[in-house]
Amino acid sequence: MAYTSSSLHLHKHLLLPKTNPSSSYSRPPPPSFVAAAAKINGVNGHSSKKSPNGKAQINGDGKKGVNGSGRKKAAAQHINGNDRIHLSVSTGGAGGQDGFGLRVAFQGAPGAYSEFAAKTALPGCDTVPCRAFADALAAVDGGAVDRAILPVESTMEGTALRNYDLLLRHDLVVVQEINLFVHYCLLAMPGVRAAEVRRVISHPMALAHCGRALARLGVDREPVEDTAGAVEMLRSNRMLDTAAIASPRAADLYGLDVLAHGLQDESWNVTRFLLLSKPPSPVTLPMDADAKTSMVVAHRGGSMMVVLKVLSAFSSRNINLTKLEVINNNDGGGGGGAAASAGHPVMILDTSARGAPTLRAFPHVLYVDCEGASHDPRVLDAIKEIERFAVFVRVLGCYAADSNVYDLQ
């Protein structure tokens, strides 16, 4: 196989006992957007807070956003339960720490999970729907918006390699992480019964996450751009033999019936999103903050030895890793792996050199997230050590560590 990827999922929340969120799905969702942080036992002990955010919003294309129904009053919590960090974060430029005045691009129609993640990160922001993730990243890169939100991994699928591919091609920095609990519902036009459904449409990831339930239903599956886009399509074409997989919020937003809750094969289904900005990072963290640093390391191959050296660079300084993904493309010849870039080297924008940033091709790459800020001398030393044997290291961002998992209940 030309292109392989293996990951060590070191996310703390994956190591913790599973809650059973599906138990609460039998009741309909509350009418308002209330993102309640499900605190993860024993991780950081920080409590979550709620802050009012009742702003109705219309996105640039005239569509209503998450809070756009006019009757919705959003009560989203602060993203960081840790006051010390939260209070020290400044979003820079326009907008306060809750994101008021900031425009955040997301992929999908209003009501997509990505939009909820953006509103969880920055409750006061204005969300801007984009057709594709590439459009969302181009929008922030080009200055049309202030931030973009990107799903980068999920407990069910691992790393979203296509989205990493996109991220690495841009000169963007990670400014925040958000773990969102993703529970899927089967939505249909009002009055349609489950027995009448012949086809289910949704984002490919959602269809994959609900494979067993869909097999039980014996329906055709059709991928579309995003979950909320599926709902919108269903609604505008008044499809009576088709259902969509999307969030209960999307059902509420578009006025559809929820035929079934908690459709995902695994009850514990969390997607990790990154909030991206143009550099320099508008977020400043104090030296002693609980922070994370994300980086990409390109090397000459012989991966397992390199992996050991990378692990040693961190472990010898007592630095914990929260992610390590190994990407190898051995022949560069367009082979048939499962990843978006199967058979192709990873393209990374090199912003380190003087002059214009250049796109460079690397067949052997590691995606690494470590605990600690990029200005922490221990992290700096570890990176320096890695630079001695790696071909190239790019720090993708330094941000407040947030191991909470946010739920839309």
Ligand SMILES: O=C(O)C(=O)C[C@]1(C(=O)O)C=C[C@@H](O)C=C1
């Ligand atoms: O389609 C959406 O609603 C999205 O926000 C995208 C997306 C993804 O790409 O992973 C986000 C979270 C869910 O896992 C399903 C789909």
